[in-house]
Amino acid sequence: MAGDRNSKYGFAITSLVVVVLLFLLIADFAAISSLRKLLESEAYRNAEEEISLVEASIKEPILRRDYAMVEQFLMEWSKQHHHIVGVKAIAPNGFILFDYSRKLTSAHTFQVKRYVKYGGTTLSILEAAYDLSAFDERIGRLTIGLIAGSVILASFFGVVLWYVLRKTAMIPLEREVAERKKAEEEIAKYAAELEESNRIKDLFTDIMRHDLINPAGVIRGCAEILYERENDDDKKEIIELIRNNSQQFIEMIENASMYSRLNYITDIDRDLLDLGGMLKEIIHNFEFDMMEKNMGINFERKKVYAMNANKMIHDVFSNLISNAIKYSPDKSMVEVKISEENENWLVSVKDSGEGIREEDKEKIFERFERVTSTSIKGTGLGLAIAKRIVALHEGRIWVEANPEGGSMFCVSLPKKGAA
């Protein structure tokens, strides 16, 4: 990732350097072109001055018709000036008085032409060709120097920019990237540990579900047989203790594995069922327990309470009714009611037990909160399981105080399309 950013910055800086270089080169060529124009006009002016002097010098010999003198002067003058590549002096009648030419070293020349006059009469036409190759060389050298200077300047700019950027932005960025990488590694390590502990938890749940429940069932079965066969009351009492505790043990295993399974489920299958019929059946299942405590349950099934739900919902009400019986005094009444609330069925289970303290009203639905509260008696997972099942049905479960004493557990469940 840091390499990626480095190359991104490298690309940006290179692009910038190229742009700066192009800009400098354009400036170089503009400067060279105006310098060339300046030098050319300077050379032209000098040539004009020179030719004026020559004109003045040859005027008199021409008037005297001393053409030998003219020729001699022009020859010397031509040889003395290396930048002159050709000189011609032509009489008005076309007669060539002087003609000199040197082999050209460059194609870049310019010509100066002058009419040598006396009192309005043209005595001769003087032409001189000037060589600009030295001048070209100078311009060429200057061009190379400027280009090299521009390349050095742009590269220097790039290096400085890279250095400044590294100092101000990239080093903190690299540090940030390194820190993020470290954090990612720690997360990956933590995820691996979590996966391992989940695997162990799954293994443990599996052992509970399959390997512990069978021997516990055998213990319970044997205790039942022994209980039936035993006549000694003291022994019978001990056997009953074994039977009840092994039953509790089995229930705890079943609840724990169900709770663990429910935590994985996110979606449920639904079937059309009658909530009233289900509650009637559950109440019927608890008849023996109620008889033992001399208790009664009030429930009026007025109609069909249809809803689309999973059969697991049975466990929710089974737990609420079981608790209501368990935590109520003998000879008391439990009241179960279904009412309609928009698209939901609202089921309430009211008992006249000792009720639930305000600060425990949330905790009783959370298995892991239980340890801190001394007022919560049980060790089971019933309400935590109920809460999870209700949540899977997109419903709500809560507890309120029964105004006549005791508690009232409420469950609101969407009918989910059932009429």
Ligand code: ADP
């Ligand atoms: P268990 O009943 O097996 O302990 P639950 O999860 O069903 O497990 O209940 C959690 C706790 O909530 C119980 O231990 C009890 O303290 C309290 N509780 C549940 N129902 C009632 C009730 N009807 N009246 C009073 N307390 C209750």
